[in-house]
Amino acid sequence: GDSVTQMEGPVTLSEEAFLTINCTYTATGYPSLFWYVQYPGEGLQLLLKATKADDKGSNKGFEATYRKETTSFHLEKGSVQVSDSAVYFCALSFGSGNTGKLIFGQGTTLQVKP
Amino acid sequence: EPEVTQTPSHQVTQMGQEVILRCVPISNHLYFYWYRQILGQKVEFLVSFYNNEISEKSEIFDDQFSVERPDGSNFTLKIRSTKLEDSAMYFCASSVGRDTQYFGPGTRLTVL
Numbered sequence: 001g002d003s004v005t006q007m008e009g010p011v012t013l014s015e016e017a018f019l020t021i022n023c024t025y026t027a028t029g030y031p032s033l034f035w036y037v038q039y040p041g042e043g044l045q046l047l048l049k050a051t052k053a054d055d056k057g058s059n060k061g062f063e064a065t066y067r068k069e070t071t072s073f074h075l076e077k078g079s080v081q082v083s084d085s086a087v088y089f090c091a092l093s094f095g096s097g098n099t100g101k102l103i104f105g106q107g108t109t110l111q112v113k114p
Numbered sequence: 115e116p117e118v119t120q121t122p123s124h125q126v127t128q129m130g131q132e133v134i135l136r137c138v139p140i141s142n143h144l145y146f147y148w149y150r151q152i153l154g155q156k157v158e159f160l161v162s163f164y165n166n167e168i169s170e171k172s173e174i175f176d177d178q179f180s181v182e183r184p185d186g187s188n189f190t191l192k193i194r195s196t197k198l199e200d201s202a203m204y205f206c207a208s209s210v211g212r213d214t215q216y217f218g219p220g221t222r223l224t225v226l
Contacts, residue, residue: 032213042219043118043205091157094212099162100145100215101147102147102207102215104158
């Protein structure tokens with residue numbers, strides 16, 4: 001079935017370090033891909049999305065490119081801040097013809113130290 | 115900015131009791147969802163709801179679960195007879211179409 005796999009956490013970085021969180025997916029078809037972020041004590045917030053191959057989603061300095069050939073959607077940020085500490089979830093969904101349910105990866109905890 | 119709200123933020127109940135978790139989706143949204151996250155595990159899809167009926171449900175969503183949109187604004191999840199393994203964070207989400215979903219802050223359900 002359709003699934004999403006993320007790198008194990010926690011990821012611990014110093015402020016201003018470069019961030020990569022790996023995400024790969026298995027899907028029958030061409031899903032939309034998402035990154036959601038969950039700050040401590042809060043719900044899931046959409047960070048960015050991409051709806052087709054080679055699309056790049058970006059927001060708040062974070063980027064991810066939809067790579068069909070490697071079935072990946074890795075999250076990157078050039079210079080992390082302490083305020084980026086959170087849990088990051090990669091997810092996929094199929095829109096047209098389906099209900100749009102999201103299938104999530106297991107989440108990756110990011111800790112940024114000053 | 116409009117947001118999805120959920121009440122209560124934390125619900126403690128005894129095993130075998132019924133609970134109702136409430137959500138107010140964003141007002142012009144048409145698709146509604148419930149997800150749950152058991153501590154330390156993935157966020158899992160439970161059910162989607164569109165046009166006043168369930169459009170898809172997961173194998174987790176058995177006969178103990180039901181959803182309702184009783185008054186055009188609230189969207190509720192009922193668990194008829196709670197089990198210990200129902201303890202989790204429950205998230206409501208809504209969307210305009212079958213694309214970007216907006217999540218509420220969640221209800222933490224603790225079954226004793």
